[in-house]
Structure formats: structure tokens, C-alpha cells
Amino acid sequence: MEDHTEHVCIICGHAKEEGITIVSQFICQDCESEMVHTDAEDAKYHYFIHQMRQISMQTHV
Numbered sequence: 001m002e003d004h005t006e007h008v009c010i011i012c013g014h015a016k017e018e019g020i021t022i023v024s025q026f027i028c029q030d031c032e033s034e035m036v037h038t039d040a041e042d043a044k045y046h047y048f049i050h051q052m053r054q055i056s057m058q059t060h061v
């Protein structure tokens with residue numbers, strides 16, 4: 001079974017097999033669940049937004 005493909009997470013930069021793909025960018029399961037639980041007041045939230053903006057820019061090309 002060669003079905004497991006590793007993708008590089010755009011948040012943590014680690015290669016993971018499990019995760020989600022948003023606008024063709026991969027986010028691993030750990031970061032995805034962390035995003036869901038991240039408080040809007042938390043500094044990490046802004047980091048995620050920053051990463052998302054970069055994705056949008058890349059997609060725009």
C-alpha cells in the first residue's frame with residue numbers, strides 16, 4: 001500500500017501524513033486542531049492569520 005503521502009505542513013514545516021489541505025496548502029492534524037482551539041487573543045492566532053495571508057498571496061500568482 002503506497003497510499004500514504006507525506007506533505008509538508010505550512011504551519012510547523014514538518015512532513016506529516018495526516019492533515020487537511022486548504023487552498024492546496026497542507027496543514028497537519030496537530031496544527032489544525034491547534035488552530036481550532038486557539039484563542040483569538042492568543043498571539044498564535046495572528047501567526048496563523050499571517051500564514052494564511054501568505055497562502056493567499058501564493059495562490060494569487
Ligand SMILES: [Zn+2]
Pocket residue numbers: 009010011012013014027028029030031032
Ligand atoms: Zn503542522
